[in-house]
Amino acid sequence: MIKLIVSDLDGTLLGFDKKIKEEDKRAIQLAIENGIDFAVASGRMDIEILEVLKEIEQKAHRVSQNGAYIYTKTDVSLHSAAFEPDIARQIYKEAKQLEAIVLVCNENTNFIEEMNEHVSELQKRLFYGLCEVPNMSGTIGADILPSKITVLAENEVITSFQQQIMERFGDVVDTFISEPRCLDIMPKNISKGNALRSLMNHLDVQPEETACFGDAFNDIPMFRLTPYSFVMSHAHPDVKKEARYIVDSVSEAVQIILTEINQPNLTQK
Known part of the structure; x- marks a missing residue:
């Protein structure tokens, strides 16, 4: 039953x-x-x-x-749960090298370094707006303790980056493709x-x-x-x-x- x-x-x-x-x-x-x-x-x-x-x-x-x-x-x-700040910073810096939207998330806020026209479309699917944070790398571990990093890009980019992240950080993170063109990077065992x-x-x-x-x-x-x-x-x-x-x-x-x-x-x- x-x-x-x-x-x-x-x-x-x-x-x-x-x-x-x-x-x-x-x-x-x-x-x-x-x-x-x-x-x-x-x-x-x-x-x-x-x-x-x-x-x-x-x-x-x-x-x-x-x-x-x-x-x-x-x-x-x-x-x-949240990332170790050094790990989150390293992953964020690598994600920012991609042609992608990168979100850093704590429990109740999704943060982004810079707004643009692509982000406007994304916000239509959210119940709460994104919070713009310049110099994200410097903020991680200080004002923001991330529990999730989300990368939004074409599927080929997502698949390649997922493999890259697991090869480098697989002992401390897990990754999930939560929907097409969306990769969620989580602390290990989450x-x-x-x-x-x-x-x-x-x-x-x-x-x-x-x-x-x-x-x-x-x-x-x-x-x-x-x-x-x-x-x-x-x-x-x-x-x-x-x-x-x-x-x-x-x-x-x-x-x-x-x-x-x-x-x-x-x-x-």
Whole structure:
């Protein structure tokens, strides 16, 4: 029986317009009404997850920035993590050599060294604007303790840079392609999977009692934790092969949980 549903946001529960489909919203509400706990796991900041939850009109456990931060639905902090400043500075300087947008993120702010027309398009997808910080390298470790560095560029650039970073810093960082043309660089052992494991331990929920929904490479660590993993049908083939179920929407995944996986329990009621 599924007791906990964990959903990714962008590309899964959340559209590029920052909206949730009505059928997905109703599905999450129905799952909660049926006694299933709900969590969100995203590369976004916690304050952005809270904005999404306002639309659902529900409280939820929250895994933000790919697992750097974990909060329960009662706002108890279970985990937080940040880079060693010297490592963050080195990675940032290398990323700035690319033809790319580079964001430095702490828990509640996305920072950028210089605004331009490309950044304006990016801001349309954010719930909170970017904060411009000249001389970013000098600020890292002083005023900013980064928990994530995001590089936005063409896929070929992203793939090459990911390999470069793992070769040089693989003992102290992990990397995830969280969506096309987007590379997230995290402190070592920070992932949605490790965060979900911590949350499950806190809630005393077992892997076979957990279902997770996602669509990107940073969701794979979650998929590997539970036999009930649901991937969106638009996902990359390498992501699809990591999940048990392929679905078109969150509402379809919830329907499978309520009518097939949890059906014996519902029948007993």
